[in-house]
Amino acid sequence: MIKAIIFDFGDVFINLDKPATLREMRKHRIEDLTEDILELNREYEKGLISSEKFIRTYQEEFKQLEQEIFVNSWNAILIDFPQYRYQFLKKLSEEKDYKLILLSNTNEIHIDWVKENVPFYEDFKACFDAFYLSHEINFRKPDVEIYEFVLNKHELQPEECLFIDDTAENTKAAAALGIHTWNIEPTREDVIDLFTAKKELF
Known part of the structure; x- marks a missing residue:
């Protein structure tokens, strides 16, 4: 589960x-x-x-x-943050059915841009039970230590977790530990379709 x-x-x-x-x-x-x-x-x-x-x-x-x-x-890599994705996350957070964790390879200059250009950033961040940026925790994906850090910190078993990432190298590293994964393809898939795309897990 x-x-x-x-x-x-x-x-x-x-x-x-x-x-x-x-x-x-x-x-x-x-x-x-x-x-x-x-x-x-x-x-x-x-x-x-x-x-x-x-x-x-x-x-x-x-x-x-x-x-x-x-x-x-x-x-220049950063484009925009569609608000409908934030609304999806907000609803998920309000339902409280799952522990929600953000795990991102993000550096300080990029997150400063996000804070300045995404007006709902703080509300987005507040939807998560834990919010881990690589430059703050000194780990980065796909190094195994970053996944072990999350599992240990939250006393989770790998099979109890679903990890969503657009980079195959990152999802492969997580899957090697027994974590369920969704290697999302951003040109044709969207996180808001999570419960359809991975319906076998829910």
């Missing part, structure tokens, strides 16, 4: 344009990101370095990047 539903944030609730950051950077003669920069991104997502150091390192690597241009490029 499902006791907890664990949701990703990007492309589950908020719409993303994942190629947008690199597309914007290419306008400033940045074609590819080195493995060192990709590792920097992962460290930043885990909250292991500050936003200031993160921005400064990019500027040291790419001399032509002004801070405002970089931040705007970094945030």
Whole structure:
């Protein structure tokens, strides 16, 4: 029996344009990101370095990047948050049938943008029993430690949980622990159809 539903944030609730950051950077003669920069991104997502150091390192690597241009490029991935998805979650929260947990690889610059641009963000956050952003808990998906952290923190068995994420690598890691998963395809599936898409679990 499902006791907890664990949701990703990007492309589950908020719409993303994942190629947008690199597309914007290419306008400033940045074609590819080195493995060192990709590792920097992962460290930043885990909250292991500050936003200031993160921005400064990019500027040291790419001399032509002004801070405002970089931040705007970094945030270009974020599109919009359809309010109907928030309404779906709000109803789910009010029914209190399941423990609701958000588990997202989200960094500080991105969440600052969300706070400024999504007027119902605080109400959305309040719908969850727990709200975990990777940069605040120092874990990121698909590392096994992040799933074990949630299971242990809430005294949940894997088979009692459904995890919804748009990235196959993340759902595979969760499924390996015995967690039920829905690898949502955002171009043709929507989280509001949860109880139809995964009706066998409910």
